[in-house]
Amino acid sequence: MEFALTDEQAMIADTVRAFFAENATSERTRAAMEGAGIDRDLWAAFAGELGLAGIGIPEDFGGAGLGMVELAVVAEAAGAQVAALPLLGHAMLAQALARGGSQAQKEHWLPRLAAGEVIATVSWNAAFEVHDGAVSGTIAHLPHGAIADVLLLHAAGQAWLVDLAGEGVRRRAHVTMDQTRPLATVTLDGTPAEKLENGATAIGGLHAAGWICLAAEALGGAQASLDRTVEYAKERVQFGRPIGSFQAYKHRLADMMVEIEQARSAVYWAACAVDEQAEEAALALHAAKAFCADTYRMCAGNMIQLHGGIGFTWEHDSHLFFKRARSIATLYGDSQWHREQVARLVMGDPA
Amino acid sequence: MKLGFSKADEAFRSECAAWLQAQMAGPFADIRGIPNLVSKIERRREWEQELAAHKWSCIGWPEQWGGRGATLAQQVIFAEEYARAGAPGRINHIGVELAGPTILAFGTEEQKARFLPGIAAGTAIWCQGYSEPNAGSDLANVRTKARLEGEEWVVNGQKVWTSLAHFSDWIFVIARSQEGSKGPKGLTFLMMEMDQPGIEVRPIRQMNGEAEFNETFLTDARCPADSLIGTPGDGWRVAMGLLAFERGVSTLAQQMGFRNELDGILAAARANGKDRDPVIRQRVAEAEIGLRLMRYGALRMLSNADHSAIDGAALTYKIQWATWRRNLGELAMDVLGQDGEIAPGAEYEWPMLPNLFLFSRSDTIYGGTNQIQRNLIAERGLGLPKEPRGDL
Numbered sequence: 001m002e003f004a005l006t007d008e009q010a011m012i013a014d015t016v017r018a019f020f021a022e023n024a025t026s027e028r029t030r031a032a033m034e035g036a037g038i039d040r041d042l043w044a045a046f047a048g049e050l051g052l053a054g055i056g057i058p059e060d061f062g063g064a065g066l067g068m069v070e071l072a073v074v075a076e077a078a079g080a081q082v083a084a085l086p087l088l089g090h091a092m093l094a095q096a097l098a099r100g101g102s103q104a105q106k107e108h109w110l111p112r113l114a115a116g117e118v119i120a121t122v123s124w125n126a127a128f129e130v131h132d133g134a135v136s137g138t139i140a141h142l143p144h145g146a147i148a149d150v151l152l153l154h155a156a157g158q159a160w161l162v163d164l165a166g167e168g169v170r171r172r173a174h175v176t177m178d179q180t181r182p183l184a185t186v187t188l189d190g191t192p193a194e195k196l197e198n199g200a201t202a203i204g205g206l207h208a209a210g211w212i213c214l215a216a217e218a219l220g221g222a223q224a225s226l227d228r229t230v231e232y233a234k235e236r237v238q239f240g241r242p243i244g245s246f247q248a249y250k251h252r253l254a255d256m257m258v259e260i261e262q263a264r265s266a267v268y269w270a271a272c273a274v275d276e277q278a279e280e281a282a283l284a285l286h287a288a289k290a291f292c293a294d295t296y297r298m299c300a301g302n303m304i305q306l307h308g309g310i311g312f313t314w315e316h317d318s319h320l321f322f323k324r325a326r327s328i329a330t331l332y333g334d335s336q337w338h339r340e341q342v343a344r345l346v347m348g349d350p351a
Numbered sequence: 352m353k354l355g356f357s358k359a360d361e362a363f364r365s366e367c368a369a370w371l372q373a374q375m376a377g378p379f380a381d382i383r384g385i386p387n388l389v390s391k392i393e394r395r396r397e398w399e400q401e402l403a404a405h406k407w408s409c410i411g412w413p414e415q416w417g418g419r420g421a422t423l424a425q426q427v428i429f430a431e432e433y434a435r436a437g438a439p440g441r442i443n444h445i446g447v448e449l450a451g452p453t454i455l456a457f458g459t460e461e462q463k464a465r466f467l468p469g470i471a472a473g474t475a476i477w478c479q480g481y482s483e484p485n486a487g488s489d490l491a492n493v494r495t496k497a498r499l500e501g502e503e504w505v506v507n508g509q510k511v512w513t514s515l516a517h518f519s520d521w522i523f524v525i526a527r528s529q530e531g532s533k534g535p536k537g538l539t540f541l542m543m544e545m546d547q548p549g550i551e552v553r554p555i556r557q558m559n560g561e562a563e564f565n566e567t568f569l570t571d572a573r574c575p576a577d578s579l580i581g582t583p584g585d586g587w588r589v590a591m592g593l594l595a596f597e598r599g600v601s602t603l604a605q606q607m608g609f610r611n612e613l614d615g616i617l618a619a620a621r622a623n624g625k626d627r628d629p630v631i632r633q634r635v636a637e638a639e640i641g642l643r644l645m646r647y648g649a650l651r652m653l654s655n656a657d658h659s660a661i662d663g664a665a666l667t668y669k670i671q672w673a674t675w676r677r678n679l680g681e682l683a684m685d686v687l688g689q690d691g692e693i694a695p696g697a698e699y700e701w702p703m704l705p706n707l708f709l710f711s712r713s714d715t716i717y718g719g720t721n722q723i724q725r726n727l728i729a730e731r732g733l734g735l736p737k738e739p740r741g742d743l
Contacts, residue, residue: 245736250729265647339636
C-alpha cells in the first residue's frame, strides 16, 4: 500500500508550505484585497523561482509533467494561507488544453501558462452563442475575471478559448465578499473564439483540475483554521485556566479534526483516482468537492466562534478563511449538486 | 502516492478469494453471511478450525506460530476478501486480533508456546475482561482484585460487557493486585481459563433483543502464578498496548459489512420509491461518501510507515465510523418507513436494517464513547490540556 505522499511529493509539500507561509503573509494578502485580488509578486515568484505554474503541464510544453496529486499539494499549501493567486483558472485551463487542445493550441498556450505569463478564468453554466468563430453573451461569476487574459467557455461537450484582449469585450469587476478571489462579469459581443479540438476531454480536464484545486484549498484552509484556533486555545486564559481545557471547547476542535482527516483522504483519493484514470474518479471528484467545502465552512465558522469577539473583527484573519470557505462552497457546483451527482452514480437518475 | 495494490498482492487476492468463496458456496454455506456472534456457535468453531487447517486463521502472525508472516497489504486484502465472500463474523476475533498479538508482543517464550497454538488452531476461543460496573469510560478505575496465594492468582470481582464470554475458553482480565493502589497503577494482566467454578457468566439482553454481551462474575477464580503478562502492577501498559491492536487491518473488513448494509438500504429505497426523494438521495450520497472516505482513511493509516508519529487518521477513526454507522441506522429507518417497525416473525428478532438502527446505538459507546474519543483526539492529537481527574 502506497496511499501516502512519496518522498518527492513530501519534498514539494515542504517547499510550498514554507514558500506560502513566508510570502503569502496576512499583510500582503490584505494589500491584494484592496486591489484586484492578486499578489503579483507572489504569482511571479510562484511561477518563476519555484516553477510551480507548470506543475500539471506536460514537459514537452515547458511544464513539470506532474499530476493531480502534486497540484493538490500546491493548492493545499496556497489555501492554508488564503493566498491571493489566480491558481484556480490557471490549473483548469492548463488541464483543459493538455487533454483537449490541438497540437497548435498546446504549443501556443501551454508554455505561456507554464511561465505564468497569462491569467486564465473559466466559466460555469454560462449561456452564450457562437457564430462563425465569434462569441456573444454575458458571462457572470468569473474568478479573477477582471484581470484575466484568457477565458475558457464551455457548454454541451464543447469548449472555446477567448482572448480577452479581443474586440467586443467589456468587463465589470465586482466588490466580492471573498476579496482574495474577486468575481467579474464579462460581456462578449462578437468576440473571436477558438474552439478546442476535443471539447469533451477538455471539459473533463477542467472539471478534475478545478474540483481538486478547490477541494485541496479547502483542506489547507480548514487545517489552518484548526491549527490557529488550537494555538489560541492554549494561550487564552479564562476562569483561571486555558480555554482549551474545557470540554465544550476542545470537543469542537476534535470534531474539526475528525472532518479534516476525512477531507484529506478525499482530496488525495480524488487526485490519485484522476492520475490513475480509475473508474471511480468521477465519484471521487464530486465527493471531494462536496466534503471538503463543507468541512472548510464548518472549520472556519468554528474558528470565529472559538476566538470570541476578536474573531469577528476585520483585523483578525478569521474572516479571510470564513469568506474563502463560503466562495469555495459555491464555485463550480455547490455541495448539494455534487452530492446529487454522487447519488446518480450510486442510484441512477431520480425519475 | 497510489490507490491500488501491487500485482503480487492482487495475485494473493485471487488465491484467498477463490478459497473463501469455495468454502462459502460449499461446506460452510449454512453459516454464510452471519454478522452476529451469537448463533450457530458449534459450526462456527468448525469454521475457525477449517481456517486454521489451511493457514488462514491468523495470517499476520509469524510462521512459527501458525501464521504466514503476511505483509500488512496481504492482511488487508484477506480481510476484504473474507468479508466479500460473506464469511461469518470471526468468533475468535479477540483471540486472533487481541490476545495473540499481546502475547506475541509482551509474553515470554513459554507463554507463546502455551497459548498461541490453540488460538492459531481455532480451538481456544478468547474473551476480554476489561470493563466493570464502575470502570467503563474510566477504564483505569478497576476494582476487581487479584492476590497471589502460593502458586496461584486468586481473583475476585465483576466484569461487564464481556462479549462472547458464554462460549469462550479463555479470558484476559485486568485486576488490581496492589492493595490501595488507584487508577492505572497497581493493575495486573492475567489470562484465565473460563471453565472453572469461580467464574460465572450471565448474558445481558440488549435493546435489539439479542444477547452478545455478558456479565462475568469472578469469585475466588484461579489461574497459575505464571499466567500474567508483563510484571505485577504493569497491567495498564499491557492493556493499552493491546488497545492499539484493536484498530488497523480489521477496520477494512468491518467496512465491507457496512457496504452490505448500505446496499441493503439502496435496495429498499429502489423497492419502495424512496430513491426518488431528493432528501433521501442527499443522505445516501453522504453515506456513500463517508464509507469511501473510511476506506481511504484506513489505507492512509496502513500506508503510513512512520507509526511512531501520532497518526491523525488512526486517532479519529473510531468516532468517524461509529457516528457514520449510527447515521446509517437512522437513514435505514427513514427509507423503510413503518415497515421497518414490524418484525417479520413472532419473535422480537430483527432483519439487518432495523437491527442496524438498534445495534448502532452501541457503536458510539463501546470501545470508548464518542465523548471519550473527543477527549483523546483533543489531548493526544491537538495537544490540549488534559481533563483534570476528580477524587470522588
